[in-house]
Amino acid sequence: MGTSRNVERRTILKAAGATAATLGLAATTACGGDGSTSSDGTVTIRYAWWGAEDRAQRINKTIALFEKKYPKIKVKTDFQPYVDFWKKFNTQASGGNPPDVFQNAIGFLRKYDAKNVLLDLSEQVKAGNLSMDGFRAGLEKFGEIDGKLLGVPVGSNSMALVIDKHVYTRAGVKPEQGWTWDDFDAAMKKIRDKTGRAGDSGMYGVMYLYDLYLRQNGKAFFTEEGLGFTEADLTDWWTKAKKGIQEGVFADAKKVAQVKPKSAVSAELAASEFTWDNFTVRYTSEGKSEYGLAPIPTTDGKKTGQYLGSLMLSGSKRTQHPKEVAQFIDFMVHDPEVAKIMGYDRGVPATQAQYDAFKPTDEVNKAIAAYEESLVKAGVLQPITPHPNGADICESAFLRIAEELALGTRSVADAVKQFFTESKTALVV
Template identity: 75%
Template sequence: MATSRDVGRRSLLKAAGGSLAALGVAGTAAACGGSGSGSGGTVTIRYAWWGAEDRAKRINKSIALFEKKHPKIKVKTDFQPYLDFWKKFNTQASGGNAPDVFQNAIGFLRKYDARNVLLDLTAQAKAGELRTEGFRAGLEKFGEVDGKLLGVPVGSNSMALVIDKKVHDKAGISPELGWTWDDYYKSLRRIRDTQKTAGNGGMHGIMYLYDPYLRQQGKAFFTEKGLGFTESDLVEWWEEGLAGVKSGLFADPKKVNQIKPKSPTADGLAAGEFTWDNFAVRYTAEGDSAYDLAPIPTSDGKKTGQYLGSLMLSGYKRTQHPKEVATFIDFMVHDPEVARIMGYDRGVPATTAQYEAYEPDKDKDPVLKKVNTSIAAYEDSLVEAKVLGPITPHPEGADVVEAAFLRINEEMALGKRSVKDAVKQFFTESKTALGG
């Protein structure tokens, strides 16, 4: 599941300690204008995604391979940083000029389906133009909404705890699958007391962590139509976060804010933080320590509440070339050579064919080799332990709710709002965004 912190891996490695936000500004092979048919019976489709320059290089290389294998289809490309991508996409969609194919995420499916933007790919799948078999861990269902196939996964990720391994080793802490939140808080106190640093960079504003925590309690962040938790639930969660800051278990929010976009763990402000597993390379790029992936704590020692998230590819409902769109998506999702080009840039490959085609332990880059091997091992451990469940449904407006959750939590953490005021504001904004 990618967010605004989804950045290109090799660009990070070249710019360790620099501004991550600057990496995704430049574009290559940008295209405006509509898709259409060219001379010689060729068809041109437009493909847009968010990310940084390294992702662009990998995708453009994949597209060159596609055009070689499908000479009658040409692909014009456009990429932006995450927030800029959605601003541009909204403008294009409103004007009836969205790209034929575009990168998408679970939080946007219902929103753009309700606006008649997304192509239902079911017909293309039935016609054999798009394969829906061969996916890992049930990911073939990831882009289905109300019986419609609105997106096809290209990679998977799951929430994890990224730790500063040197700090944890010195503190004598070795996280294992099945540890509880009580165990986790004990580890935070031990790190604070023995290593004189915060154990976590701040976790209570991360929607995709709060969701599995709620799922451990039999609830969820979202239902199909709204929020799946109460104001009292959130008061408890956010009060716990502020208490952790005051006791030194969590990093000082003001200091965390000052070092953005660098992460508090890479900066040395904290010994760990929760994020998507495929972001693990970021810490090696930014920091001077050794980093590893640890499992999500549980409430009962068994249920983690986790699921596999994913980037996906979607088609534009008004495209003039649905067959070519499906052919392109099928290639990007299933072709083994694409996996060897992309690596884990979009997460662990969603299909078995691509997963087996890219072997991270054979990567020529030693840093990527180590980090990607760790990511694969982490996701394999989740599958083997059978802790993964289906993803929580995301209603229309989920993207607005996620942004509000992050923003309001930050305002509260910086002392601009009380907990009760922050919770009230969040539920007010959520009600408006979700139309209820």
């Protein structure tokens, strides 16, 4: 796996919604389509995704397998970097010409469903063209919104704490399942005092981590209608963030910004940071140390609030070939040979058949698989928090405003007020 893709993967968490948030999408209707059928009955469907060149090479190999199995279905492909993908998709959808099938993410399901863009795949399941059996850890429910199947998972990931093993060892810190936030705070100070390095890169701009913290405390970042927490809640969270930077247990935000796109951990500014488990490969590729995955801290020593997230495949409501789209998705999520080609490029394979088909040989991917297995074994996984229409805009605002707070250009009170102001606008139905 190349560095370019792994850098891009990290930016997905931080950039989600950054550009799409500013783009208006005109409503489309379920008519017409952009696929084609030749005189001999051969159907052509368009498939689009975001990613780098190495992902494209892998996907093209899987498409060759699909076309061999389904010689009457041809697949025309298109891929872009993450932000460019959503720019182009928005333009296509606004013009009534989105790709027949495309890569998608949870933050965009309600957004594009509200714009009448997404195909409800449940009818294709009933018709036998798409199977939702054999998914791991409840992932078959991941793309269900309001009784509609709007996306099918291709892989899974979960939030984790990526650590520099050598620094943690020198500090005598050994995180274990069930450690608390108090334990985490003590560990950050111990790392600072014994190694001279900040314990963490600064975690308070990561919306998905804050969601886990809220879930541990009986709340959530989102409800189906909007935000699931108060200004007082966020004030507490961001007050701790500012204090952590001032005390040196979190990395200097200005230095973190200077080393981007390199991570603060691999740049040796911090000993750890919270991110998605399948991003781990990038640290090994750009850093000099040995990196590992540690559990999410808890409030009560038990509940982490975690779930398995996933990239998905969705269909266009305008497609003229819903059957072929469903057959394509079915092949991509179930065929064992696809897993052998894709590996963990889009996360740990979502179906058991593909999970069993690909056994990583490198230590980093072995650790990712072991981490997700440990979550299942520990019984901490729960259903994902619903994401309302406008969630992508909220995520973008959360990241940007938290960074301004970290850099000292906003006070906590001002940052909280600004976030809620922008979110109320974004989440108006």
